[in-house]
Amino acid sequence: MMGPLEVLASQYGQEPGIHKQVSLMRASTDRLLRLLNQLLDFRKHETGNVQLQRQQADFVRFLRQIVHSFLGHARSRQVQLNFESEGEEIPLWFDAGEMEKVISNLLVNAFKFTPAGGRISVRVRATQEEVTLLIEDTGLGIPAEEISQIFKQFYQADRHQSRDTGFGLGLALSKSIVEQHQGQISVESQAAGLEPTGFTRFKITLPILPVEEPLVTVPEPVVSEALPAVTRSEPAAGEKPLLLIVEDQADIRNYLADLLTTDYEVLEASNGVEAWETASQLLPDLLITDLAMPEMDGLTLTHRLKTDARTSHIPVIMLTAKDGVDHQLSGLQTGADDYLTKPFHPVLLRARVQNLLLLRQQLKTKYHRLITLQPQAQTLEHPDEKFLNQLMTVLDQHLADPDFNVGSLVAAMGMSRPVLFRKVKMLTDRSVVDLLRTTRLKKAKILLKQRKANVSEIAFAVGFSDPKYFSRAFRAEFGLTPTEYSQQVVTEETPS
Incomplete structure (x- = not known):
């Protein structure tokens, strides 16, 4: 819903009659998204399906950044927000993404129940064994009889003076995350009575323990049946880039196609x-895939694309509703070139597509220069470069054979003719025919410079059976006939 809403807002959001309605829709969908994320997070923790991605980081700096993000909110609520630390730095192993949910939830709750003129403080201290974090507010407080219930799922304290009731998930989720860090969370509170305000103090303790980083496994590729014949070969000049959208939900797939069909063939x-x-x-020039799909998911698809010589060059953008670091890391380690979490802004998706295609064009220029420098094989590591290395090796081995043609090259590379044509064109911006002819002429240029054979002998040595045709092709490529080039070489090497 949020994607089409952003498109609507960009087109009509400034019209007075629509702006208010669009703003209300945005606020409602944002609230729905937060609730859905809380439900998903809680369910994952409840079923034990969350694997922490712990890294050692400065816990003081981490807390200060979160508190700083709430300063604007504090000013608008007229609430004083303070942060104190007994040390300048506290190294700690923790999952920053998960722990941020805990701190943010406690601060959001504190703001809910703290009236204007109140105070919220965040304090942290450490010993050799543990870190202690206190988040305290001078708000409405919690009745004594409810203290034991607040960490239960879906429980909501009866505090009618609050500005927002919530859904009773945040504290239960926070407790689960803290306990998964081998820590503890507790609360002290005094409800407002004769005094206009009470107080609430949440205490979190986390052990200072070195933790091994978990390994992220990459799924094995799935073997499919033989593929039918290819129907598209080499891209024509001026043709729109070809995009492939992979999504099991038809409405989302159609929406993505509508977003991109103006500028791309989809x-x-x-x-x-x-x-x-x-x-x-x-x-395709680029592939956009969902992560969770039946039959073969996005991780497996990406892994297979990136490990197959025919498709390793195709940029992949992975889309998913799972925003955890582990899912992003899995996608990127599998070979995805970029990652977007649903819901995403349409402008952001278009920008990612455009940037990846631009990067591919820059690589194409690099590979074009590489293969036209000289025909000998290069020492290369990237999958695309390994493919070009194999291609140039095959060409170099058969340059002297006048019967070695495009068909022979296709057989030697072990690819279908259309796939080889399109891959070479996408990587080098040259056709296979042009590449074969240019490689032979580059080799001829090297031999002419060595001055160990005449023009006819060199023509036969690089696979031209007709010396006259060789001379015409050489002149078309370099602007000089072979004889003129040989004379130029002699002139340049003769001392003045």
Whole structure:
């Protein structure tokens, strides 16, 4: 809902009659998203399906950044917000993404129940064994009989003076996260009575323990049946870039296609298996895939694309509703080039697509220069460069064979003709025919410079059976006939 809403807001959001309604819709969808994320987070913790991604970081700096993000909110509520630390730095192993949920939830609750003129303080101290964090407010307080209930899921204290009631999930989720860090969370409170305000103090203790970072496993690729014939080969000049959208929900897939169809040629697939068949045949310029799909998920699809010589060059953007660091890390380690969490802004998606295609164009320029410097094989590591290395090795081995043609190259590379044509064009911006001819002429140029054979002998040595055709092709490529180039070399090497 949020994606189409952003499009609507950008087109009509300034009209007075629509602005108010759009703002209300935005606020409602934001609130719904927060609730859904809380429900998902709580369910993952409840079922033990959260694996912490702990890293050692400065806990003081981490807390200060969170508190700083609430300063604007404090000013608007007319509440004093303070942060204190007994040490300048506290190294601690923790999952920053999960712990941020805890701190933010406690601060949000503190603001809910602290009236204007009140105070919220965040204090942290450490010993050799543990870190203690206190978050205290001078708000409405919690009745004594409710203290034992507040960490239970869906429990809501009866405080009618608050500005926002919530759903009773935040504290239960916070307790689960703290306990997964082998810590403890507790609360002290005094409800407002004769005095206009009470107080509430949450205390979190976390052990200072070195923790091994968990390993993220990459799924094995799925083997599919033989693929049908290819229907698209080399891209024509001026043709729109080809995008493949992989999403199992038809409405979201159609929405993504509508966003991109103006500037790109868009193909669609409903799962990873279907996408693999399409991508391995048509070699799209870029692929956008959902993470969770039936038959073959986005991680498996990406891994297969990036480990296959035919498709390793295709940039991949992964989309998912799972915003945890572990899911992002899995996607990137599998080979995804970029990552977007749903819901995303349409402008952001278009920018990511454009940037990846621009990066691919820059690599194309680099590879074009690489293969036209000289025909000998290069020492390369990237999958795309390994493919070019194999290609140049095959060409160099068969340059002297006049019968070695495009068909021979296709057979030697072990790819179908359309796939090889399209991959070479996408990586180097040259056709296979042009690449074969240019490589032979580059080799001829090197041999001419060595002055160990005449023009006819060199023509035969690089696979030209007709010396006259060789001379015409050489002049078209370098602006000089082979004889003129040889004379130029002699002139340059003769001392003046």
